[in-house]
Amino acid sequence: MNPSIVERLRSAGRLDRVFIDGEWVVPQGQARSSVIDPSTEEPVAEIALGTAQDVAAAVAAARRAFATWSVSSAQSRALLLDRVHSLILERAELFAQAISLEMGAAIGFARSTQVPSAAQHIRVARDNLASYSFVTHRGDMAIMREAIGVCGLITPWNWPLYQITAKVGPALAAGCTVVLKPSELSPLSALLFAEVMQDAGIPPGVFNLVSGNGPEVGAALSAHPDVDMISITGSTRAGVLVAQAAAPTVKRVAQELGGKSPNLILPDADLARAVPAGVAAAFRNVGQSCSAPTRMIVPRARLQEVERIVLEAAASFVVGDPRSEQTTHGPVANRAQFNRVQEMISIGIAEGARLICGGLGRPEALSRGFYCRPTIFTAVHPQMQIAQEEIFGPVLALIPYDSVDEAVEIANGTVYGLGAHVQGEDLGAARAVAARIRSGQVHINYPAWNPHAPFGGYKRSGNGREYGIEGLEEYLETKAILGFQDASAPSTD
Structure with missing residues (x-):
């Protein structure tokens, strides 16, 4: 075991806290969870778990921040994502060591694939944002694409950083604010990612992280009436539970679930x-x-x-x-x-x-x-x-x-x-x-991985798409304004 990752997080107080409204705060409950090194079956760290009360605080912060983040310029959001991308690459070795420790990925694979692919999702979100037309015209109509709102993001343990960036990147690019619940089984890379977000200068409340388990934190996030969208990557069983919890508030649910390819x-x-x-x-x-x-x-x-x-x-x-x-x-x-x-x-x-x-x-x-x-x-x-x-x-x-x-x-x-x-x-x-x-x-015939290719499932593999333009549009609502009249068209006055 390389203790530097755990000691770094422990000395900074990250293991005992969640990230809400731009601050590292002690969660309101007492529950904790051990991080197990799968190569030794021994605990290497212990993290504090959030509660439904912490979810409520994070959602409230995200709701406040949405008022300004959703109308911020695409250029300012792209600059923020560019800083996030650079910091991930600068800290690539820290991320690789964390992923290897928390879920057992071979260090060479973590370095060559897990971390660089995760950084690519942020780069693609940044590039798509820079060229995306949020307003188009069709006759006298304006078709506007607007951020859907506060998004709850639930990510798994198998690609712990990659799945975080696949959701956070396009959500922030779209103008949404987010509450992230990473897997409590592989949380170390998520804590490092929250540090990246803070160091990149994310405005308070735009990005929040609440560690916790599914029955407590995941369920609270899915059911919260001020969450406008849930995006989950996980098992089909977990996706069904999230959809059921989200149904009473009729929020959008994007699911990337199981497969047997x-x-x-x-x-x-x-x-x-x-x-x-x-x-x-x-x-x-x-x-x-x-x-x-x-x-x-x-x-x-x-x-x-x-x-x-x-x-x-x-x-x-x-x-x-x-x-x-x-x-x-x-x-x-x-x-x-x-x-x-x-x-x-x-x-x-x-x-x-x-x-x-x-x-x-x-x-x-x-x-x-x-x-x-x-x-x-x-x-x-x-x-x-x-x-x-x-x-x-x-x-x-x-x-x-x-x-x-x-x-x-x-x-x-x-x-x-x-x-x-x-x-x-x-x-x-x-x-x-x-x-x-x-x-x-x-x-x-085994083409190269393409982060612009939309990814998602038919049947019980889920609903919605991630990656590329389609991944960005998943976090947008469509508004039609009739009688708008294209400003470039000759006036009829």
């Missing part, structure tokens, strides 16, 4: 290219991504060849201490997730899927920590639990098909529709298949 390997795909990249994508962040392509749908005639390649790809993984430069995959983030992965591996074995890699328990030589063995099942039937349920861990299912129509049916055959992949040499055929998949994003 397919990776459809077409018959003409170059397996030497398509399969190793698919294995890497499925096990990225130790499989703890809602859009992880953990169902590889492959031609039955090429199944044995795919099995050989996936085993070669998995053999390159180094599972171990997340602070080691040699580690490619650390532990899963917490005990509940470790238990979930073990349970689903047991179910896969009981269902009759053929285990060709990994299995139950920790990797050899690792006697403690929430480490899971990278696990691959083959000959998986599409209706097996391991092919239908989100596992959120390093478990890949190989599902054979006999025709492309059957492959598309399998791809669409879950309650989810968040991400998807299609691999094939004939780009026209791949595009045609991509168009048939019911999913918020489809990646053809």
